[in-house]
Amino acid sequence: MSTLTLRAAPPERLDFLNINPLALSRLSQAEAERLAVGTTRTGVRLGDCFSVALDGSDTLTIEGGHERLDRVGAALSEGAIRVAGDVGQRLGAGMAGGSLTVTGHAGPYAGAGATGGLITIDGDAGDHAGGAVYAAKAGLDGATLIIRGTAGAHLGDRMRRGILLAGRAGAYAGSRMIAGTLAALAVGDQPGYGMRRGTLLLGSHGRLSPTFVETGTHDLVFLKLLSKSLAGLSAEHAALLNRPLRRYSGDLATIAKGEIWVAS
Amino acid sequence: MAAWVKGGATDAGTAIGAAVSLLAKARAPVIAGLSADVAAIRAAYDLAGRIGASIDTAGAVGTYAELGALSRVGAITSTPAEAVGRADAVLVIGAAPWRTPLLQRLSETKPTRGRTSGSDRALLALGAGADSSKATFSHPAEDGLAEAVADLRAYGKGHLAGDTPQAKLVAHLTAAQYGVLLYDPAELGELGVEMLQGFAMELNETTRCFTLAMSGADQDRAVVPVAAWLTGQAPRSGFGRRVPEHDPWRFDVARQVAAGEVDAVIWLAALPVDRPDWLAAVPSVALVAEAKASLADVVIAVGRPGRDLGGVLWNEQRAALTYWPASAPTDLPSAASVLGSLRDRLAEGRAASRSEPAC
Numbered sequence: 001m002s003t004l005t006l007r008a009a010p011p012e013r014l015d016f017l018n019i020n021p022l023a024l025s026r027l028s029q030a031e032a033e034r035l036a037v038g039t040t041r042t043g044v045r046l047g048d049c050f051s052v053a054l055d056g057s058d059t060l061t062i063e064g065g066h067e068r069l070d071r072v073g074a075a076l077s078e079g080a081i082r083v084a085g086d087v088g089q090r091l092g093a094g095m096a097g098g099s100l101t102v103t104g105h106a107g108p109y110a111g112a113g114a115t116g117g118l119i120t121i122d123g124d125a126g127d128h129a130g131g132a133v134y135a136a137k138a139g140l141d142g143a144t145l146i147i148r149g150t151a152g153a154h155l156g157d158r159m160r161r162g163i164l165l166a167g168r169a170g171a172y173a174g175s176r177m178i179a180g181t182l183a184a185l186a187v188g189d190q191p192g193y194g195m196r197r198g199t200l201l202l203g204s205h206g207r208l209s210p211t212f213v214e215t216g217t218h219d220l221v222f223l224k225l226l227s228k229s230l231a232g233l234s235a236e237h238a239a240l241l242n243r244p245l246r247r248y249s250g251d252l253a254t255i256a257k258g259e260i261w262v263a264s
Numbered sequence: 265m266a267a268w269v270k271g272g273a274t275d276a277g278t279a280i281g282a283a284v285s286l287l288a289k290a291r292a293p294v295i296a297g298l299s300a301d302v303a304a305i306r307a308a309y310d311l312a313g314r315i316g317a318s319i320d321t322a323g324a325v326g327t328y329a330e331l332g333a334l335s336r337v338g339a340i341t342s343t344p345a346e347a348v349g350r351a352d353a354v355l356v357i358g359a360a361p362w363r364t365p366l367l368q369r370l371s372e373t374k375p376t377r378g379r380t381s382g383s384d385r386a387l388l389a390l391g392a393g394a395d396s397s398k399a400t401f402s403h404p405a406e407d408g409l410a411e412a413v414a415d416l417r418a419y420g421k422g423h424l425a426g427d428t429p430q431a432k433l434v435a436h437l438t439a440a441q442y443g444v445l446l447y448d449p450a451e452l453g454e455l456g457v458e459m460l461q462g463f464a465m466e467l468n469e470t471t472r473c474f475t476l477a478m479s480g481a482d483q484d485r486a487v488v489p490v491a492a493w494l495t496g497q498a499p500r501s502g503f504g505r506r507v508p509e510h511d512p513w514r515f516d517v518a519r520q521v522a523a524g525e526v527d528a529v530i531w532l533a534a535l536p537v538d539r540p541d542w543l544a545a546v547p548s549v550a551l552v553a554e555a556k557a558s559l560a561d562v563v564i565a566v567g568r569p570g571r572d573l574g575g576v577l578w579n580e581q582r583a584a585l586t587y588w589p590a591s592a593p594t595d596l597p598s599a600a601s602v603l604g605s606l607r608d609r610l611a612e613g614r615a616a617s618r619s620e621p622a623c
Contacts, residue, residue: 012292012504013514013525039514040292040504041316068525070514089513108513134328134498134512135335158336175455190411194459209411211418252423253414253459 001057004050006064006085012040013088017071019046021060021079029054039070065104073100076117089126090133092119095143108152109133114143114162124149130164130182131157138178140164146233156182159198165230165237174200177258183230183237195251195258201226202262203240212250212260223261266565268557276564280602283530283549283562284609290528290547292504293317296517299483300534300551301575302585304599305490308532311607317530318502319491320517322537323482326450328512330477331488331498333458340464342444342474343583344369349377353440355388355433357460358409360448361478362395366580367446371398380441388436390416401436403429410456417463443473450480482537485578486585518542530606531559534566534599535577551599567596 002024014037024032032054033047046052050062058079062072065085073081074093086104095114101122108126111119112133121129129151130140138160146165153170160178171188177195189206227241243263250256267279274282287293295308298321312319321327333339344366347354352375361367374385389396391405391412405412418424419434437443445464449457460475467473479485484499491499497510513519520526521542531543531550543550543560550560553568569575570588573596579586 038504039502039509042291043505067523134332134510137336172455176458190408193410193455194414207407209407209414211414211424251414252418253421254417254462256423 001059001061002055003053003061003063004046005053006050006062006066008049010044010049010066010068012038012042012044013068013070014044014049015039015070017074019060020073020076020081021058022077024054024060025056025058027054065102067105067107070107072102073098073119076100086123091121092117092143092145093133095119105149106147110147111140111143111145111164112136113138113141114145115141116143118144118146120146120148122148125151125155125166127152127170128154128157129166129169130155130159130162140180144233151184153188155184155187156180163229163233165234171206173202173205174198174258174260181226183234183240185236185240192248192251192258192260194254196254197257198259199226200258200260201237201240202260205260205262208248208260209251211252212248213252215247215249217244218247266555268555268563270561271557273557276597279562279564280605280609283564283606284613286528286547286549286562287315287530287606288610288613290315292520292526293528293530294320294515294517294520294526295530295532296320296540297322297482297532297537298487298499299481299537300532300599301483301569301577302486302490303575304532304534304569304603305483305487306494307600307603307607308530309491309494311530311603311610313503313508314607315610316502316504316506318504318515318517318520319499320515321482321484321487321499322533322540323450323480323484324500324512324516326448326477326480327484327488327499329449329452329454329457332454333461337458337461337465339461340468340474342476344476344581345583346474347444347446347476348373350375350380350442351385351440351444352380352383353386353388353436353443355390355437355443355445356392356396356399357390357413357445357447357456358405358451359391359393359395360451361446362389362392362398364478366478367398370446375442378442383441386436386440388433390433401429401432403433409452410459413452413456413459413463417459417466420463420466437467437473438471440471440473443467443471445473445475446478447475448478448480479578479580480537481535483535483578485580486576489585521546530603532599532603534568534575535570536568551602553596564602565596566599566602567594569598572596573598 035046038044070088089107091110093112105123110129132139140159142161151166151169155169155173166184169187173187175193177198183201185203230238248260389399389402396402495508500515501508548560549562555565567573572594
């Protein structure tokens, strides 16, 4: 297991796009320490802020995170990264495979455009978790994103595929959703604003837009399959499906093929 | 030339020297505001590229609400002159557009061009509050503007129906020959703008309807094309790694200052815009037309384009960049020339090395 240990708080935002087990396995320790990770004109190299210990394995541990570590695990395709601490924006953005675990909090845009793999955030996530970055065609796009704590606003904005679980979330959860499944124990106002397709499973929610219409209670085989699929990721979320569920259809402002299931 | 360093009046050379020493040692400088003519905006990007600064604008909230929606669904737009000349129905969304001169013109005139020539103009209001007294039909938006627009669009699509105010508003717009949806992007937000563009596109299946965004006092409408032709990106770009990187979250200067990531700011406001609160929290150089000693650590008075000197500015009326000659010429320097002096003086100094250990 390769390890990076944070020695001092970074003086600027760092870009970890190129720091992953596969890339590090091909480098000597001195080469890894010289990797440029800074984002300002002064610049920072990996060895400036981190103690580096490499063993060529497919697992990387970052001991001591910081909210200035951007794009940790971005574009990860294989292997595992574990961060003991916080991370900044775009955690696992564009990730295609492997696993990514953060024990602390994540900044905004976690899992943006991620097409595969598993991202787990033990703490909270910022706004737009599983959401699309500026001008991107989709947010979460096939990966699995689990947020144990509270997510900010716009959770799963323009999400296109995959599963997104969150403890609590702010306003506009599942906004402009294209497809996929988003489950949360509680969300704020206006869930599903502008959603086209996709499934929201909610324990409770704030104000719901008048462009969602209740379509009654249903006993669908799909819900049993969803429960089975969620059970392996989070028992709490799977348990929502054991409660009576009301179904809302919307957003009627769009093609209205989305659905919100609310546990009562 | 009026200039101040730490509140004390001084000459231009001393002020530029103080600004250079502030910028030379900065790790992550920012050039913010960019409320200026095209020459100054170009000079700002040139300087930013050379010193590794990032850029943010005074009206970025509205600009990114517009650009975010534009990049995803496109836009169907008109100009103020077309709206005044042709619109027989104007839906004013929110309160902000009611306070613009355009609304005054729309309410005092009738269409004069095209098929609508001579007909009456209906002013409709959505979520305007007390500002909507001139409207012929008004509907409040208690749950928020973006939600009200979504509701309207659902009626437009026929997914919702009934004898409701929303249905009446949609009927007005569908019956109009040239409808205009007037909004302020900063007030409506990105989600709302995207929803409104979708609504306009669907109305165009049966009649003509266009959106028209009101911009603020800032020059963001000029910055967007200049940034595009200089960097290929939208305004919020950073040059810390030599190439322009566009990141609207990372280069939001208010966020950067709050997070302690910025150590020097150039506030460029050759045309007056509100001074942001965060400016007091960071070492700053202000290039402003209405100069006051207390505005920043280093303040240099520059000429206001269109008054003290000529310059190319956004022309709201014509929806284009146009040249404005000086109406009362003075000998104040242009913002572009001051930024050019800063660039030349910084180039003389030692370039920051990327190989120095940072922590």
